Amino acid sequence: MSDDEEQFNPKAHKKLLQGISSLGKAQHIRKTTRNEPIRQQDEFQLVKPVDESVARYPVGLYDIVRVLQTTNRHIDAGKQLKVVQSSKKVLDKPLEKPQADRIKRGLGYDKTKKNLNRWDAVVTHNRNAETQVFPLRSETIYVDTSMYRKPLERSLKSDLARELEAEQARLKAVKRELTGETENEEELAKKEEELLKKKLTRDEQIARRKELAYLKLRESQKSLKARKQNKIKSKSITNY
Numbered sequence: 001m002s003d004d005e006e007q008f009n010p011k012a013h014k015k016l017l018q019g020i021s022s023l024g025k026a027q028h029i030r031k032t033t034r035n036e037p038i039r040q041q042d043e044f045q046l047v048k049p050v051d052e053s054v055a056r057y058p059v060g061l062y063d064i065v066r067v068l069q070t071t072n073r074h075i076d077a078g079k080q081l082k083v084v085q086s087s088k089k090v091l092d093k094p095l096e097k098p099q100a101d102r103i104k105r106g107l108g109y110d111k112t113k114k115n116l117n118r119w120d121a122v123v124t125h126n127r128n129a130e131t132q133v134f135p136l137r138s139e140t141i142y143v144d145t146s147m148y149r150k151p152l153e154r155s156l157k158s159d160l161a162r163e164l165e166a167e168q169a170r171l172k173a174v175k176r177e178l179t180g181e182t183e184n185e186e187e188l189a190k191k192e193e194e195l196l197k198k199k200l201t202r203d204e205q206i207a208r209r210k211e212l213a214y215l216k217l218r219e220s221q222k223s224l225k226a227r228k229q230n231k232i233k234s235k236s237i238t239n240y
Contacts, residue, residue, distance in 0.1 A: 178230065
């Protein structure tokens with residue numbers, strides 16, 4: 001064996017490797033082992049190496065308050081945290097769902113029972129009465145008359161509206177004279193309404209429709225004939 005192999009010290013070598021690894025600024029992450037107790041298991045089985053003494057005693061609220069009270073900039077924050085620390089309370093464990101539902105049903109039953117108990121006197125009085133007349137008497141009776149309300153038949157019209165209606169009627173009369181229409185439009189509309197109001201069978205409705213179509217066709221033919229005659233008269237006047 002050589003002198004180099006005899007002088008090798010495994011403890012010193014291990015210490016040297018630890019010193020070299022501690023020189024790096026990056027935080028090395030290694031795989032967890034069984035001797036490292038952790039509360040939450042990591043998905044990738046990775047955890048930062050920490051000192052066992054520090055992991056055993058984590059930083060608490062008291063440590064944060066003590067540090068903040070020593071600095072002038074964070075005195076107010078330290079006081080607020082101190083108040084929170086003195087007034088903190090441990091919350092009770094929430095009930096299981098079946099127990100919570102049972103309590104909720106019990107409260108609803110008590111509330112409904114209280115509302116129904118208000119009518120005990122009325123029910124007892126009605127049971128002891130000799131006769132009952134329904135509907136029971138009431139002080140006020142409300143009748144909905146909106147369905148039978150009639151619209152206003154008259155409306156106020158301005159002078160301009162009256163003049164426009166008169167002008168429209170005059171123009172319609174001139175148009176009927178030019179086209180040869182002798183029947184009034186209002187009379188035709190009334191006839192159509194009367195036919196629609198009557199309860200007719202299917203065959204009668206078809207016959208009425210044919211009759212109305214025939215009347216409209218005759219009216220259109222008359223108006224077309226009158227237009228042609230007016231054109232012929234105008235041509236003869238110009239030629240003459």
